[in-house]
Amino acid sequence: MTSARIEVEHLGYRYAAGGAPALDDVSFSVGQGEFVSIVGPSGSGKTTLLRCVAGLAAPTSGEVRIDGVVVRDVPPGLALVFQDYGRSLFGWMTVHDNVDLPLRRRALSGEERQRRVASALAEVGLAGSAARYPWELSGGMQQRVAIARAVAYAPQILLMDEPFASVDAQTRSDLQDMALSVWRAHGSTVLFVTHDIDESVYLADRVVVLSPAPATVAAEIAVDLPRPRDQVETRAMPAFVTQRAAVARLIRRPGVGTP
Amino acid sequence: MNALGGLALRLSVLAALLATWQLMAVIVADPVFWPTFTDVGAHLASSWIANPTRLAEHLLPSVARLLAGWGAAAVAGIAVGVLIGLSRRARDYVNPIIGFLRAIPPPALLPLFIVLLGIGDGMKVAMIGFGVVWPIIFNTVDGVRSVNPLHTETGRLYGLGAADRLLRIVLPAAGPGIFAGLRISLSIAVILMVISELYAATNGVGFQLVQAQRGFRTLDVWATILLLGILGYALNAMLELVEGRALRWHRGAMRTVA
Numbered sequence A: 001m002t003s004a005r006i007e008v009e010h011l012g013y014r015y016a017a018g019g020a021p022a023l024d025d026v027s028f029s030v031g032q033g034e035f036v037s038i039v040g041p042s043g044s045g046k047t048t049l050l051r052c053v054a055g056l057a058a059p060t061s062g063e064v065r066i067d068g069v070v071v072r073d074v075p076p077g078l079a080l081v082f083q084d085y086g087r088s089l090f091g092w093m094t095v096h097d098n099v100d101l102p103l104r105r106r107a108l109s110g111e112e113r114q115r116r117v118a119s120a121l122a123e124v125g126l127a128g129s130a131a132r133y134p135w136e137l138s139g140g141m142q143q144r145v146a147i148a149r150a151v152a153y154a155p156q157i158l159l160m161d162e163p164f165a166s167v168d169a170q171t172r173s174d175l176q177d178m179a180l181s182v183w184r185a186h187g188s189t190v191l192f193v194t195h196d197i198d199e200s201v202y203l204a205d206r207v208v209v210l211s212p213a214p215a216t217v218a219a220e221i222a223v224d225l226p227r228p229r230d231q232v233e234t235r236a237m238p239a240f241v242t243q244r245a246a247v248a249r250l251i252r253r254p255g256v257g258t259p
Numbered sequence B: 001m002n003a004l005g006g007l008a009l010r011l012s013v014l015a016a017l018l019a020t021w022q023l024m025a026v027i028v029a030d031p032v033f034w035p036t037f038t039d040v041g042a043h044l045a046s047s048w049i050a051n052p053t054r055l056a057e058h059l060l061p062s063v064a065r066l067l068a069g070w071g072a073a074a075v076a077g078i079a080v081g082v083l084i085g086l087s088r089r090a091r092d093y094v095n096p097i098i099g100f101l102r103a104i105p106p107p108a109l110l111p112l113f114i115v116l117l118g119i120g121d122g123m124k125v126a127m128i129g130f131g132v133v134w135p136i137i138f139n140t141v142d143g144v145r146s147v148n149p150l151h152t153e154t155g156r157l158y159g160l161g162a163a164d165r166l167l168r169i170v171l172p173a174a175g176p177g178i179f180a181g182l183r184i185s186l187s188i189a190v191i192l193m194v195i196s197e198l199y200a201a202t203n204g205v206g207f208q209l210v211q212a213q214r215g216f217r218t219l220d221v222w223a224t225i226l227l228l229g230i231l232g233y234a235l236n237a238m239l240e241l242v243e244g245r246a247l248r249w250h251r252g253a254m255r256t257v258a
């Protein structure tokens, strides 16, 4: 395996002291440049896990390390696309300004910022919507703005929380391929949360399966499929079918078949 | 079509009201105490609007005091409101004090302010400012506390500095609340401006009102009241214009949600 970029070690999290834990004991790691999917039933703690990795929530037990350093606050060069993307956009800013905002802190020339915003919007297919406001856009377009904002930031580590959960099937395929091309172009490390088994296998190098709450890692499955992936070809491969079945079986009956 | 119909309806209600006034005044036929609307309007035009000296000597100082008091309250109220809104500790310490201070009816402070500050412009501006700062503070606090946590976290995630977080996230998000406070306080400011000029004044619209009453110039009393109504209405309309521009996004976003 490549050198570990993100290490999650015996991570536990409780929202209320003495309450039921959302995360019990989660351990896994992600290599430099790897694309890892996390699947788990709804309410299993996927969002909580990403918040801990992003440094937005402090673990109750265990720790998260990025490049060997324990995460205590948001690490530089990390971006998170929230599950509730629509509400994470700023309604008082145009699409352009939403994408530009994170660049203000980076020592970039105005020209370079302009170029990055334009190319990020082009990558997600929103070049023509820069001057519009988020509330003028459909859900799928808002999601692409949130992704463009993360892409323009050029994060070394990109976390995405069920980013395509609420878009129609066609848009979803397009966004999946866009996510892959962004990942390939930027060489970033991606942690991608989803509850869609097909999606988790289609995108990733590796799938981490969480048990129902409180989460532990039920299994890790290496995805053995050639890249670049293709919506038709890849999904038709026998290996795709077996691997998605393996993930599905684990989600139904976690613990069974754990290596 | 609908908007036009609504406007026509509103105008016809206004016209009916004025016609009733006119009719009553004609029936009562007492031009000294119950002047007709047309007489009052004509007097307003000749004694105020077409009288640059009176406008400069009395309307201008009134408007200046009002705007100075309200403007200072806006700056202070928004600043204090943001501080309290952002800090739970500040809220714990300051809330009871503010709750008490705003319960004091501002006109009750007039005698105290006269003793402390004299009868000059400073006293009047201070009284207006003190009276109108509370709704601005409270509404700003509400606005700041209603900032969507995802927005706060997005700012944190992308490492925004304190200035960016304040100017680009907190203040715009609190905008609807802040403007609600500014609108309430503007109407209170007009009231306090008049009250502060009824006593201990040597100029101003409120002062002119008392002078007219003392001189039994009833027509001038009526005209001056009408002038104050127009002033309040115009100030509010201007604020709404600014608000409409600043919060265009908010109305758009609300429409989408609905």
Ligand SMILES: Nc1ncnc2c1ncn2[C@@H]1O[C@H](COP(=O)(O)OP(=O)(O)O)[C@@H](O)[C@H]1O
Pocket: A015, A016, A022, A040, A041, A042, A043, A044, A045, A046, A047, A048, A049, A213
């Ligand atoms: N803000 C919160 N306060 C209290 N409990 C929460 C909060 N957010 C999530 N939880 C609980 O933590 C568990 C995991 O939630 P979450 O991480 O959102 O799961 P997922 O993203 O996998 O659907 C759930 O049982 C949920 O009810």
Ligand SMILES: [Mg+2]
Pocket: A046, A047, A048, A083, A161, A162
């Ligand atoms: Mg979730």
